[in-house]
Amino acid sequence: MTDYIPERIIVDQAVMDEPFTQNLLGKFSNLPCEIVENYAWHKNENNPDPVKNPLTEGKKTLHLKYFPGNSIKSCPGITTGAVCCNYFTLDLVENCPLECSYCILQAFLNKPVITVHANLAEILDQVRQRIASQPQRLFRVGTGEHSDSLALDPVLEINQHIIPFFGKLENAILELKTKSNSVDHLLNLPHNGKTIIAWSLNPVNIIEQEEHKTASLHERLEAACKASKAGYKVAFHFDPMIYYADWENGYTQLVHQLLEAIPVHNIAWISLGTLRYIPKLKALVEERFPKSTIFLGEFIQGEDGKMRYLKKIRQRMFQTVRQEIHALAPQVTTYLCMEKAPVWQQTMPFHPQTNDELDHILSNNFQQQFSCSF
Numbered sequence: 001m002t003d004y005i006p007e008r009i010i011v012d013q014a015v016m017d018e019p020f021t022q023n024l025l026g027k028f029s030n031l032p033c034e035i036v037e038n039y040a041w042h043k044n045e046n047n048p049d050p051v052k053n054p055l056t057e058g059k060k061t062l063h064l065k066y067f068p069g070n071s072i073k074s075c076p077g078i079t080t081g082a083v084c085c086n087y088f089t090l091d092l093v094e095n096c097p098l099e100c101s102y103c104i105l106q107a108f109l110n111k112p113v114i115t116v117h118a119n120l121a122e123i124l125d126q127v128r129q130r131i132a133s134q135p136q137r138l139f140r141v142g143t144g145e146h147s148d149s150l151a152l153d154p155v156l157e158i159n160q161h162i163i164p165f166f167g168k169l170e171n172a173i174l175e176l177k178t179k180s181n182s183v184d185h186l187l188n189l190p191h192n193g194k195t196i197i198a199w200s201l202n203p204v205n206i207i208e209q210e211e212h213k214t215a216s217l218h219e220r221l222e223a224a225c226k227a228s229k230a231g232y233k234v235a236f237h238f239d240p241m242i243y244y245a246d247w248e249n250g251y252t253q254l255v256h257q258l259l260e261a262i263p264v265h266n267i268a269w270i271s272l273g274t275l276r277y278i279p280k281l282k283a284l285v286e287e288r289f290p291k292s293t294i295f296l297g298e299f300i301q302g303e304d305g306k307m308r309y310l311k312k313i314r315q316r317m318f319q320t321v322r323q324e325i326h327a328l329a330p331q332v333t334t335y336l337c338m339e340k341a342p343v344w345q346q347t348m349p350f351h352p353q354t355n356d357e358l359d360h361i362l363s364n365n366f367q368q369q370f371s372c373s374f
């Protein structure tokens with residue numbers, strides 16, 4: 001994996017006195033730092049269009065900002081008509097130092113710098129209140145919506161605060177989704193069994209061709225082993241699965257590599273999802289990653305506006321991978337991401353019709369598997 005090193009820091013005045021800001025500025029006292037009233041990135045700031053250049057200067061800037069809004073939100077999947085698992089997202093960082101060709105952030109974020117919400121204590125207080133407002137439900141919360149959850153951690157050290165915080169909450173679990181192998185600094189934290197570290201996986205050839213700057217498959221599995229030995233529950237996301245000539249062998253082999261490397265009793269879940277993208281991403285990827293082959297194949301546009309493989313292809317991919325997982329580790333919970341009820345019916349052993357039903361199944365399975373109640 002390529003280490004991320006920032007080259008300049010911009011700090012909004014409003015977060016200048018935050019302990020997080022002071023810590024970061026102390027650590028990078030050699031870097032140029034600009035304190036501004038309220039930073040707004042302008043397109044012509046660094047070069048003609050840094051968004052489009054994979055080696056851009058954009059991501060080398062860290063912007064520490066005051067985030068005034070609500071940081072804990074329902075996952076956007078909830079509004080798409082798919083059966084969604086009622087997941088919550090916690091926005092702490094916007095943008096990612098890794099460079100997956102298919103990354104939706106390229107088309108979604110309106111600035112190329114890496115933005116960190118530095119009013120951490122206030123944000124965590126919001127989380128505490130939101131979770132306490134519904135003591136009967138189990139909140140599953142992830143920080144990997146607008147960035148990789150761990151890739152920036154060697155620089156930001158955010159999870160050293162977040163993991164112990166979740167360790168003390170009664171009815172919530174934290175999921176850190178990553179394609180990195182940055183776990184060494186987390187191994188001795190008081191996670192109290194409330195943090196799941198989750199790796200997004202793809203066959204080696206897809207990682208090498210499409211997931212630039214990320215940890216290799218071997219490094220990800222090695223990191224998952226370490227986390228598992230340190231008592232963390234682990235999870236895996238076969239997402240986005242990519243359709244290519246030898247996909248069946250590639251994903252079957254990947255299931256074997258995973259289940260041979262990781263103790264099955266520590267796997268909280270494995271999700272499955274195929275490539276989906278908003279149409280405007282295609283031109284950006286073709287310009288930034290001309291060797292990418294992710295758009296080979298037939299796609300259709302769904303009601304949510306996103307392009308997906310044909311239903312029969314998605315179903316075959318889900319069936320193949322789920323059956324392989326079931327054959328080797330029948331006790332592991334699998335579920336689909338961003339798919340409607342008819343696709344579940346063709347591919348999965350259980351068929352939730354609503355978001356609440358899927359939420360209930362995942363929460364119950366989790367509590368039974370790890371003998372915990374919230």
Ligand code: SF4
Pocket residue numbers: 095096097098099100102103104105146147148179
């Ligand atoms: S790891 Fe996730 S957020 Fe980062 S570039 Fe890849 S897809 Fe985007």
